[in-house]
Amino acid sequence: MDVIVEEILVKGKGGREKGNPPGREGRAEGAGWTSPFSLLSSLFSKKDFARGIHPASYKGGLDQPIRRMPFPRKLVLPLAQHIGKPATPLVAVGQEVLRGQPIASANGPLSVPIHAPADGVVEAIALQPSARGAWTESIVLRVFEASVQEMGWSQPLDIDALDHAQLIAAIQASGLVGLGGAAFPSHAKFDVPAQHSVHTLIVNGCECEPYLTCDYKLMREWPQDLIAGTRIAMRASGAQRAVIGVEDNKLDALEAIRPHLPADGSITLQAVATKYPQGAEKMLIKSLLGLDVPAGGLPVQLGIVVNNVGTLALLGRLLPQGQGLIERVVTLAGPGIKRPGDYWIPLGTTLRSILDWAGNPECGEREVILGGPMMGQAASSLDIPVTKGTSGILVFDKRMLEPITQHSWACIHCSECVNACPMGLNPSQLGMLAGKLEFDEMAQQYHLGDCFECGCCTYVCPSHIPLVQQFRAAKAFLRERKPL
Amino acid sequence: MSIELRPSPHLHSGRDVPTIMRHVVYALFPVCAFSIWQYGLSALALIVTVTLSCLAAERIANRMSGTVNTLSDWSATITGVLLALTLPPAFPLWMGAVAGFAAIWLGKSLFGGLGHNPFNPALVGRAFVQAAFPTAITTWAPAFAPQRFSEFIPSSLTLPFMVPNDISAWVAANMVDGFTGATPLARWKFEHFVYPVEDMITGAASASSGETSALLLLVCGLYLIARKFMDWRIPVAVVGSAMIMAWGFQLYDAETYPPMHLALLSGGLMLGALFMATDMATSPVTPMGVWVYGALIGVLTILIRYFGGLTEGVMYAILVGNAAAPLIDKYLQPKVFGARKK
Ligand code: SF4
Numbered sequence: 001m002d003v004i005v006e007e008i009l010v011k012g013k014g015g016r017e018k019g020n021p022p023g024r025e026g027r028a029e030g031a032g033w034t035s036p037f038s039l040l041s042s043l044f045s046k047k048d049f050a051r052g053i054h055p056a057s058y059k060g061g062l063d064q065p066i067r068r069m070p071f072p073r074k075l076v077l078p079l080a081q082h083i084g085k086p087a088t089p090l091v092a093v094g095q096e097v098l099r100g101q102p103i104a105s106a107n108g109p110l111s112v113p114i115h116a117p118a119d120g121v122v123e124a125i126a127l128q129p130s131a132r133g134a135w136t137e138s139i140v141l142r143v144f145e146a147s148v149q150e151m152g153w154s155q156p157l158d159i160d161a162l163d164h165a166q167l168i169a170a171i172q173a174s175g176l177v178g179l180g181g182a183a184f185p186s187h188a189k190f191d192v193p194a195q196h197s198v199h200t201l202i203v204n205g206c207e208c209e210p211y212l213t214c215d216y217k218l219m220r221e222w223p224q225d226l227i228a229g230t231r232i233a234m235r236a237s238g239a240q241r242a243v244i245g246v247e248d249n250k251l252d253a254l255e256a257i258r259p260h261l262p263a264d265g266s267i268t269l270q271a272v273a274t275k276y277p278q279g280a281e282k283m284l285i286k287s288l289l290g291l292d293v294p295a296g297g298l299p300v301q302l303g304i305v306v307n308n309v310g311t312l313a314l315l316g317r318l319l320p321q322g323q324g325l326i327e328r329v330v331t332l333a334g335p336g337i338k339r340p341g342d343y344w345i346p347l348g349t350t351l352r353s354i355l356d357w358a359g360n361p362e363c364g365e366r367e368v369i370l371g372g373p374m375m376g377q378a379a380s381s382l383d384i385p386v387t388k389g390t391s392g393i394l395v396f397d398k399r400m401l402e403p404i405t406q407h408s409w410a411c412i413h414c415s416e417c418v419n420a421c422p423m424g425l426n427p428s429q430l431g432m433l434a435g436k437l438e439f440d441e442m443a444q445q446y447h448l449g450d451c452f453e454c455g456c457c458t459y460v461c462p463s464h465i466p467l468v469q470q471f472r473a474a475k476a477f478l479r480e481r482k483p484l
Numbered sequence: 485m486s487i488e489l490r491p492s493p494h495l496h497s498g499r500d501v502p503t504i505m506r507h508v509v510y511a512l513f514p515v516c517a518f519s520i521w522q523y524g525l526s527a528l529a530l531i532v533t534v535t536l537s538c539l540a541a542e543r544i545a546n547r548m549s550g551t552v553n554t555l556s557d558w559s560a561t562i563t564g565v566l567l568a569l570t571l572p573p574a575f576p577l578w579m580g581a582v583a584g585f586a587a588i589w590l591g592k593s594l595f596g597g598l599g600h601n602p603f604n605p606a607l608v609g610r611a612f613v614q615a616a617f618p619t620a621i622t623t624w625a626p627a628f629a630p631q632r633f634s635e636f637i638p639s640s641l642t643l644p645f646m647v648p649n650d651i652s653a654w655v656a657a658n659m660v661d662g663f664t665g666a667t668p669l670a671r672w673k674f675e676h677f678v679y680p681v682e683d684m685i686t687g688a689a690s691a692s693s694g695e696t697s698a699l700l701l702l703v704c705g706l707y708l709i710a711r712k713f714m715d716w717r718i719p720v721a722v723v724g725s726a727m728i729m730a731w732g733f734q735l736y737d738a739e740t741y742p743p744m745h746l747a748l749l750s751g752g753l754m755l756g757a758l759f760m761a762t763d764m765a766t767s768p769v770t771p772m773g774v775w776v777y778g779a780l781i782g783v784l785t786i787l788i789r790y791f792g793g794l795t796e797g798v799m800y801a802i803l804v805g806n807a808a809a810p811l812i813d814k815y816l817q818p819k820v821f822g823a824r825k826k
């Protein structure tokens with residue numbers, strides 16, 4: 001363990017000296033003729049991981065600021081918007097609530113509270129459809145027509161005065177979870193188990209999913225909050241330094257952050273290669289620090305905690321005010337969206353009310369995706385609300401779905417999937433075994449458990465074999481069988 | 485409005501099997517054109533006949549097995565064109581048709597079609613006719629015969645199931661300087677004659693329809709590599725290992741073993757390395773496996789040529805490589821990310 005830490009710190013030092021994005025400080029010194037060399041060396045030292053894919057980015061409207069849309073009439077707030085135990089309601093039907101007021105409390109250490117995203121009255125506490133399934137216990141709010149989009153509820157905190165336990169409790173009370181999509185409670189991530197010690201916080205600014213731009217906009221518009229949140233996260237996790245990793249197609253986001261970096265050099269910026277899935281924890285750690293998280297292991301074993309920029313920007317914004325998470329930035333995009341862009345959307349807003357305002361009614365048969373197109377889930381109903389983990393809402397029309405609905409061929413051993421899999425698996429072989437239902441062999445011989453379902457294999461397969469879909473099914477089968 | 489429910493990923497690269505196969509066919513066009521320019525009507529008729537027989541065989545196989553029509557995936561077309569290019573230009577057309585049917589039925593349909601075939605179908609077809617018609621497959625015709633665009637090489641038009649017409653009178657009448665009716669490799673083996681490099685690069689040596697111009701094959705292969713329709717590692721491994729082997733033998737005994745350019749530029753090594761060893765369905769998928777497979781083919785080619793009875797060893801080397809591919813894949817799995825070092 002110590003060896004690894006040392007290694008990281010040594011590498012980190014090197015990274016700070018010459019790790020600036022290509023074309024910046026690294027090239028400032030020296031006469032004209034040296035630049036080709038530094039250009040070359042910056043090419044070779046490219047921060048990258050092996051394999052992966054380069055899908056078209058489809059990211060549009062990059063100059064537009066984050067906007068707001070009309071307040072919905074009704075909000076549906078599932079009690080389980082995070083990984084862990086559902087929250088416990090604090091309100092009764094018929095009770096009036098204020099925007100920002102806690103309406104459900106955390107139920108145990110791996111749980112977070114829920115706050116009212118608008119002034120309104122509790123209409124029901126009932127089973128409602130959500131992205132998790134048809135029936136999820138939810139609080140339904142009827143929003144007052146005059147509700148303003150300003151925070152009504154606030155208990156400013158002096159963060160520097162809090163001790164570690166109080167800080168973790170304050171983060172839990174903010175209801176914050178990983179906003180990149182995983183929705184893992186943030187305080188639990190910062191509360192590092194005693195047997196590990198964290199030295200580096202990685203701030204994940206790699207929005208590698210096509211279409212999504214919400215993190216990019218947050219970095220550009222809220223760099224101060226991002227840095228404030230990063231410092232809080234460093235304190236909470238015990239990290240001595242933080243590295244903000246951003247893909248090299250968003251260098252302007254890096255430049256927006258740079259002026260706000262603290263003078264002590266504890267937070268550094270690093271551009272990494274633009275490709276999918278650069279935003280996956282293990283890939284980003286590989287790119288930034290050159291370290292392999294052991295198969296089946298967690299970053300914290302190497303003394304690393306990874307957090308998404310969106311999460312930290314909101315942490316920096318909410319915690320000093322003692323406010324809770326009531327809205328998030330969501331990217332609306334795809335051919336079925338008439339008003340694409342990034343919006344602050346109150347949690348609990350249903351897809352139907354968003355699409356009524358932003359959708360394109362002409363788009364016939366369509367698919368509504370929550371999150372990015374590579375790993376996002378298709379919504380089964382328009383009554384599903386936006387929750388803490390919803391980073392995007394994409395509406396695809398029939399044309400977009402065509403390549404996937406075509407018929408498939410047998411595996412032609414083209415090896416594209418093997419050359420794409422960031423985990424170094426052999427999807428071709430796995431797919432063949434899945435076809436024969438040999439799930440045990442998949443897990444024991446071919447590392448099925450290491451597949452994190454990024455979808456690169458399915459994306460590249462010219463035979464249109466639903467590889468990752470089969471792997472998911474195989475994993476589910478093995479999971480369900482295990483207790484027996 | 486209806487909404488669709490589909491598991492992720494919701495995007496696809498847009499590539500599919502027919503696109504890949506179609507581009508391989510495109511890349512083979514110039515090779516065919518060159519062959520026709522060299523050998524005239526006979527080459528044209530041979531390419532057309534073999535390709536059509538492959539397509540017919542594929543269609544019949546579809547009918548019999550009740551599967552969908554697979555002509556549209558272009559793989560039978562590739563098999564046909566490639567097979568034609570490995571046959572001697574004077575090959576009787578009816579034997580070409582036999583080769584086409586053998587390639588598709590024995591090489592592919594029998595195993596369940598594209599992707600399930602362990603061996604490159606074109607090579608299966610060629611191996612079949614090599615065994616069935618050993619004389620015809622080693623009867624070479626001179627390139628650039630003066631009458632090539634107005635008359636067939638007599639053997640082309642042999643009636644089905646008949647012994648090929650004798651072409652010696654025709655060869656004598658169409659005599660081109662230096663033609664001996666033997667391939668460069670055979671001439672080395674039997675007469676120690678060293679073909680000039682230029683002839684072998686530009687296609688003036690006698691050989692199968694498609695193997696003569698190493699340069700043209702390389703350009704067409706580069707097109708596929710540039711468009712990412714071909715795995716560059718395989719031809720590099722095949723040619724590289726063959727080169728090292730040939731160089732080693734040369735160093736050891738320059739009298740007995742042919743010069744390197746003969747080894748590399750003749751006997752279909754280029755055609756095999758670029759267009760047959762790279763056949764996706766029958767080559768390994770793992771990164772290490774691809775190199776091992778290519779090297780195996782290169783080494784075997786030279787060994788078969790120098791120590792076996794056959795002057796042209798590429799075909800058998802690739803068939804052995806195909807047979808070994810599943811094993812190679814099995815033992816050379818890619819390294820899993822974060823795997824603990826043992
Ligand atoms: S989904 Fe799994 S098998 Fe496929 S590329 Fe991603 S990690 Fe590899």
Ligand code: SF4
Nearest residue numbers: 411412414415417461
């Ligand atoms: S990408 Fe598809 S066709 Fe190619 S090797 Fe993988 S599974 Fe087979």
